[in-house]
Amino acid sequence: MDFSHSLKLIAPEETLSVVGLVLLLVAAWAGDRASRAISIAAVAALVGVSFLVAPALCNGAMGPDTVAFLGQYRADAFASFAKLLIYLAAAASLMIAPQFFDRWNAMRAEYPILVLFAALGMGIMVSATDLITLYIGLELNSLAAYVLAAFLRPDNRSAEAGLKYFVLGALASGILLFGMSLTYGFTGTTAFAGINASIAGGLSNGALFGIVFMLAGLAFKISAVPFHMWTPDVYEGAPTPVTTFFATAPKVAALSLTMRVAIDAFGSQADAWRQIVIFAALASIVVGALGAIGQSNIKRLMAYSSINNVGFMLIGLAAATVAGASAMLVYLAIYVAMSLGGFVAILMMKGEDGEPIEKIAQIAGLSRTRPGLAAALAMIMFSLAGIPPLFGFWGKFVVFRAAVEADMIALAAIGIAASVIGAFYYLKIVKIMYFDEPVDAVRGHSDWAHKLILVVTTLIISPFGYLLTKWIGALADTAATALFLPA
Numbered sequence: 092m093d094f095s096h097s098l099k100l101i102a103p104e105e106t107l108s109v110v111g112l113v114l115l116l117v118a119a120w121a122g123d124r125a126s127r128a129i130s131i132a133a134v135a136a137l138v139g140v141s142f143l144v145a146p147a148l149c150n151g152a153m154g155p156d157t158v159a160f161l162g163q164y165r166a167d168a169f170a171s172f173a174k175l176l177i178y179l180a181a182a183a184s185l186m187i188a189p190q191f192f193d194r195w196n197a198m199r200a201e202y203p204i205l206v207l208f209a210a211l212g213m214g215i216m217v218s219a220t221d222l223i224t225l226y227i228g229l230e231l232n233s234l235a236a237y238v239l240a241a242f243l244r245p246d247n248r249s250a251e252a253g254l255k256y257f258v259l260g261a262l263a264s265g266i267l268l269f270g271m272s273l274t275y276g277f278t279g280t281t282a283f284a285g286i287n288a289s290i291a292g293g294l295s296n297g298a299l300f301g302i303v304f305m306l307a308g309l310a311f312k313i314s315a316v317p318f319h320m321w322t323p324d325v326y327e328g329a330p331t332p333v334t335t336f337f338a339t340a341p342k343v344a345a346l347s348l349t350m351r352v353a354i355d356a357f358g359s360q361a362d363a364w365r366q367i368v369i370f371a372a373l374a375s376i377v378v379g380a381l382g383a384i385g386q387s388n389i390k391r392l393m394a395y396s397s398i399n400n401v402g403f404m405l406i407g408l409a410a411a412t413v414a415g416a417s418a419m420l421v422y423l424a425i426y427v428a429m430s431l432g433g434f435v436a437i438l439m440m441k442g443e444d445g446e447p448i449e450k451i452a453q454i455a456g457l458s459r460t461r462p463g464l465a466a467a468l469a470m471i472m473f474s475l476a477g478i479p480p481l482f483g484f485w486g487k488f489v490v491f492r493a494a495v496e497a498d499m500i501a502l503a504a505i506g507i508a509a510s511v512i513g514a515f516y517y518l519k520i521v522k523i524m525y526f527d528e529p530v531d532a533v534r535g536h537s538d539w540a541h542k543l544i545l546v547v548t549t550l551i552i553s554p555f556g557y558l559l560t561k562w563i564g565a566l567a568d569t570a571a572t573a574l575f576l577p578a
Contacts, residue, residue, distance in 0.1 A: 097159035100166040103140040103174065107211040110136040111204055118200035126200040130185050133203035137182040137210060144178070147171040148566055153573035162282050163221040172420055172570035173217040173347035176427050180339035181210045183431055186540040187438055188332035194445045197243055205242075206336065209235035213344035220355060222271045222281040225348065229267070229312070232341060233260055240337075243330045252328025259311065259321045267308025273301030274356075283355040284577065291359040302357055306367050309352065312345035315405065316374035319398045323382070326394035331447060334390060335434035338397055339427050346401070346423060350408060350416060354574055361411040368409045373505060375402030380513040388449050389437055392516060393430075396475055399513050400426055406506050407490045410497035416571035418493040421563055422486035425552070429474050429483055432548030436468040439545065441535025448532055451520065456529025464533070465524045467549045474552040476517040477510055482556030489564075 098105070114129050121128075147157070148171035157167040185203050192198035208231060215228030237260060241253020275281050277297035278289035290298055311318040326334045357364055379399025386392040404426070407419030440448040440457075448454065458465040474483030487510060494503040551559070 097164075100157065100159040101164065103143045104211055104214050106140050106143065107136060107207055107214070111207040111211065114204050114207070115201075118204060121200070123198065123200050126198045126202065127189060129200050130189060130203040133207050134182045134185050136207065137178045137185070141175055141178045141182075144171040144174045148175065148570065151569045151573070153576045157573075158220070162284060163224045164215075164218050165220045166218055167570075167576075168573040169347070169351070169570040170214075170218040172566060173343055174214050176343045176424060177210055177213045177217070177340045180343065180427050180431065181206055181336065183544050184332055184336035184339065187335065187435055187544060188330075190538050190541070191330060191332050191438060191447075192243075195243060195245055197245065199242070202239075202242060205235045205239055209239070209336075210340065213340060216344045217347040217351065219348065219351065220283045222275065222283075225352070226268065226271065229348070230264065232344065233264065236260075236337065236341060239333045240325055240329045242333060246328075246330070248328035249330060252325045255321055255328075256325045263308050263311030263318065265308075266304055266311075270301050270304025270306075270308060273297055273304060275301075277301060283352070286356045287359050290357065294360050294363055299363060302360075302364055303367065305352065306349075306364060306371075309345065309349045310371055313342065313349060313401050314375075314394075314398050315371040315401050316378045316398065319375065319378065322398060323386075323391045323394040326397070327388055327390045327449075331390070331434060331438050334393075335431065335438070338393065338430040338434060342397070342401075342430075343423055343427060346404060346419070350419065350574065353408060354411070354416065358411070358575075365409055365411060368405050369502060372402045372405035372409055372502075373509070375399065375405065376506060376509040377402075377512070380509060380516070383513070383516040384519075386516070387451055389440075389451050389454075389520070390449055392451070392520075393433055393437070396433075396513075396517075397430070400475070403487055403490055403506060403510070406494050406499075406502060409502060410493045410499060412493065412497050413568070413571045413575050414496055415490075415493040416574055417564070417567040418489040420567040420570055421489050424563055424567070425474075425482055425486040425556070428548045428551040428556075429471055432467065432545055432552065433471045433475070435541050435545045435548070436464060436471060439464055439535075439537040439541050440533050441537070442532060443534040445535050451523060453530055453532040454520075455523050455527035456531070457524040457533060459529050460531050461533050464545075467545055469521045469524060470549055470553060472517040472520050476514040478514065480554045480557075482552045482554070485557065485560060 148168045153167045157165050212228045212231030219225040237257045240256045241250050243249035278286045314322040375398050379395045383392050383395035404419050404422050407415040474481035477484045477487040491503045
């Protein structure tokens with residue numbers, strides 16, 4: 092094995108590890124007064140490693156040259172696509188955090204370091220081609236995420252969110268680990284390629300149970316029904332910058348890992364897991380839509396929206412084709428922009444003394460008191476609903492097209508019909524902002540980072556986003572091809 096080649100392929104992970112450890116020492120010596128400087132350094136590191144992974148995506152890296160450490164890791168175009176979304180989403184989440192935590196006097200030096208190590212774990216997750224590597228990356232991300240959920244110590248809701256996330260996350264990790272042990276026991280290997288070859292001739296009952304348990308564990312990480320129960324409570328209770336992070340970067344990592352496991356490890360028996368994915372997709376679409384209708388807290392509504400959108404993305408995975416994987420990646424990229432914009436808009440909804448406004452009733456008449464913010468939030472809601480000409484429509488369109496091309500017309504038809512239910516609660520937000528009497532509760536001011544990210548994400552999801560379709564589509568096609576190409 093050429094260690095120098097392997098070390099070159101894991102340069103992004105090496106960079107994040109070194110920067111994270113150095114910043115940890117700085118935090119230990121300088122304390123919380125260095126939190127802003129550490130945040131800036133962490134954002135710079137995340138942007139820097141984005142440049143390290145971009146060439147692999149642009150050049151279409153795939154095949155044996157992308158394999159490191161005897162097949163335990165792949166730095167291919169698929170992993171690079173996911174890592175770009177993860178690193179940029181993590182950087183944006185760090186940029187919006189200081190103003191929120193300053194109100195509570197709770198900005199700690201370890202916050203950006205935890206985000207860095209979570210991003211490191213997510214990078215390992217999407218490049219993992221071995222069950223051991225997968226679990227290391229998953230736990231590195233999860234352990235940081237548990238602390239982040241409970242980060243706002245003065246707020247009891249944050250402590251409750253952290254505890255719920257930890258207990259249910261530990262349960263999901265146990266289920267996943269049990270599935271991995273069954274898979275190893277009945278295939279004799281932990282390598283994805285070896286597992287795929289072992290089950291190609293037929294699937295034993297033990298290996299089938301391994302697939303079921305592994306997909307159940309991963310379903311928790313992506314908030315898919317029926318393992319979605321933690322999402323509304325954690326999204327509501329966690330600090331809003333942390334919720335923004337959870338809704339974007341870890342979502343990309345978990346969905347990309349699920350794609351990698353399904354295609355790389357179990358691709359030769361797609362019929363065995365397709366039924367599970369179809370059920371999770373349709374159940375997530377329906378439960379996410381119906382669950383959001385009665386919500387009075389906008390963060391809980393966004394949690395159900397996340398569950399709903401995961402269902403649409405899983406339709407692309409159910410197709411089990413290159414076109415389906417490509418459509419899923421396109422949807423994922425658009426979803427990250429919509430989620431970032433949505434949560435930044437929520438962060439900007441503050442009272443006169445800076446207290447967060449999360450009740451939907453408190454944004455009544457927002458279009459007359461804060462027209463710019465109301466317009467941006469309305470565009471985000473319309474885009475999440477998939478209403479043309481906003482860019483969110485394109486994500487749903489490519490996923491349904493991939494399902495139809497894979498002769499899964501019934502699945503596409505049910506998905507399209509169910510998406511109409513979801514439009515109700517998005518339109519409800521717009522109706523409250525534009526047609527209800529103003530309560531004039533939103534009076535606080537936001538810093539430049541919030542305004543910049545909101546403007547950028549709103550432009551991306553606007554009709555101008557369609558200018559990116561050819562470019563994003565080409566990158567997603569390259570990434571999907573790399574996923575299906577054997578190492």
